[in-house]
Amino acid sequence: MNRFALLLLTALAPLSWGTTYLATTELLPADHPLLAGLLRALPAGLVALAIGRRLPSGGWWVKSLALGTLNIGAFFPLLFLAAERLPGGVAAAVAGAQPLIILGISALVLGDRIRRTTAAAAVMGAGGVALVVVGPAAQLDALGILAALGGVTATALGMVLTKRWGRPAGVGPVAYAGWQLTSGGVVLLPLTLLFEGTPATIDGEAVLGYVWLGSVGGLLAYTLWFSGIQRLPVIAPGLLALLSPVVATLLGVLVAGERFTTLQALGIVLVLVALVGGQLAALRKPRRSPAPAQEPVLPVSCS
Secondary structure, eight states: OOHHHHHHHHHHHHHHHTTHHHHHHHTSOTTOHHHHHHHHHHHHHHHHHHHHOOOOOTTHHHHHHHHHIIIIIIHHHHHHHHHHHSOHHHHHHHHTTHHHHHHHHHHHHTOOOOOHHHHHHHHHHHHHHHHHHOOTTOOOOHHHHHHHHHHHHHHHHHHHHHHHHOOOTTOOHHHHHHHHHHHHHHHHHHHHHHHTOOOSOOOHHHHHHHHHHHIIIIIIHHHHHHHHHHHSOTHHHHHHTTHHHHHHHHHHHHTSOOOOOHHHHHHHHHHHHHHHHHHHHHHSOOOOOOOOOOOOOOOOOOO
16 A cells, blocks of 8 residues: 555544544533543444454553553543533644644654654644634633643654554554553543443433444544554654544534634645645655765785
């Protein structure tokens, strides 16, 4: 598969995650972010394990738990908490800073060189997301901001470690996603029971929301996402994550009847420019240094 096709498949993950804010606010019961994360992760993870038919072995038990905690166990409840305490736009604007966080972590952990073009694309993308999602009447909640920032930092570190550790030989992408979803769900299960419990009633809309987030936003999205992280430069899927708040905004306009402004249109243009420019820079192969010229070998005189 060429890199362009791989990028398109990987982009389906953040496109589906753009529905999270709408599903959370319109379908799910309020004040249950841990339960939302649990039901998004654990059932999808168990289904993936059944399909993939592979369990971790050796050190991968610990690695899977670490990755599942960062990418799922910490990220999901923080994401839902931010979505409940902040306007969707403000939460998404904080998430728009994730490519910058990935650049910093990948430089420390992977030793990647930060290219000026890639950094500029990340800054432009974050600015574009801010224009798209933050309105003049946006209200800021300190706990919501911290939750959003903690969530994107956790998953940024999880992405970098996913790239560093790779995937064991013979393990397919579905099984690998199942390891992380199940590990994250196992982390969330006792926390949900201890601190939150279940809502008094779960109606049909809530069931629909949980099924959507667990199947499309969980199993399918994370299978494509982890596969893309392992086969692309880590900043490439990091920049693709900017699509999520754009989709959330467009859904707000189309479904919730929100007003679309000129500034939002400008923000979408900036995000698209950042995506294209950043991907071209991230996927560009580094130039090879020319081989040093060899001095001619002089014939040896045997006088």
